[in-house]
Amino acid sequence: MDRVNIGLFDYDRYNTLYYFALNTDEQIYLRYGGRDQGGQTSQLHTDSIELALAKGLELHELYKAGKLAKTPKPEPLYPQEIPALYEKTTGAGRCVECHLIGDLQNVQRERDGTLDKLSQMYRSPDLKTIGIELDVPKGLVIKQASGAALKAGIKNGDRISSFNQTTVWTFGDLQHHYDKIARDSKSIRLGVDREGEAYSFDLELPPFWWWTDLAYRNWTVEPRVYFRSKPLSDSEKAELELDRKGFASRVTHVETIADLMGVHSLKVGDVIFAVDDDQTDEIANRAELFIKLRRKAGEPLSLSVIRDGERMSVDLKSARMSFRK
């Protein structure tokens, strides 16, 4: 990958398979690929790739006839231009692997102080969160509309044709553009074809629409905390005399490795109500999310905890992943 223009071929690098259809002017017709929590091949099917190929050929004919609108070409970017990536790969005599590009780009951003964890760690939001389940063999045809999508007026059988007024031909296109929107966005606009007619719907994005499972990504920049918690309700916070607007949460699961690695000594049932004296956050609604968003992987932290009615401090030193790096 060391000679690949990753600025042009920009995609979520944690996809096992990803395709681009383009012409020799490097105008990308469409993308095919993408995944969700269902797995590496959850959004792939031979029928839908055939649809994508046919559409690529169609767009190519339009291009040759001078009838295809030009799209802006992204700025070029090569792996060696990212110092953290170069150090770990070409500079060390190793190959540039796809997942390393994504991971070490974030390490470089962390070094530069430009890392936006919401958009650059929580990649490729799941469409199912907004109630869109696709009929995968049929590409962008909706199998089941629910939640925000149903509320907006989208129906089963609709075929998605545009995202925020950008034409999309495949799930890869759709997820790529969806991933690019600001994480404080409140709504998106979907265009659909329904029985030969074009419609447009505004979907209201629910809270945490951007949240994705980080487990399979093994980000270096993700603080590993080895516990999970559940937000306290307002009444629970009141009972414990905690800030109602705070991210206080009750530990529901502690991984065995936490003790083995000396990460922390939390117990199931502990209520974490502050991290280094921070009790509130405009986004995080529970302690581990606050840590993942607001703290650097590998840094020591002090948690304010209520255990069996007693307030105490618990030290936590999040792990910094170095899986096959």
Place this chain on the structure above:
Amino acid sequence: MKSTIRIAGVALAVFAALPAQADLFWHTSYEAAVEEAERTGKPIFLQFRCAP
């Protein structure tokens, strides 16, 4: 595992004619695929494959 790029200057157009699998040829050089696409007037279908 290493990532690979497979570039098929031919596969996309041939696919539309429903060719046999044996007719498909995947380049591993982007430059070679672009050259063939320019020569034949066909589009490029590019695959990234990566298993972390």
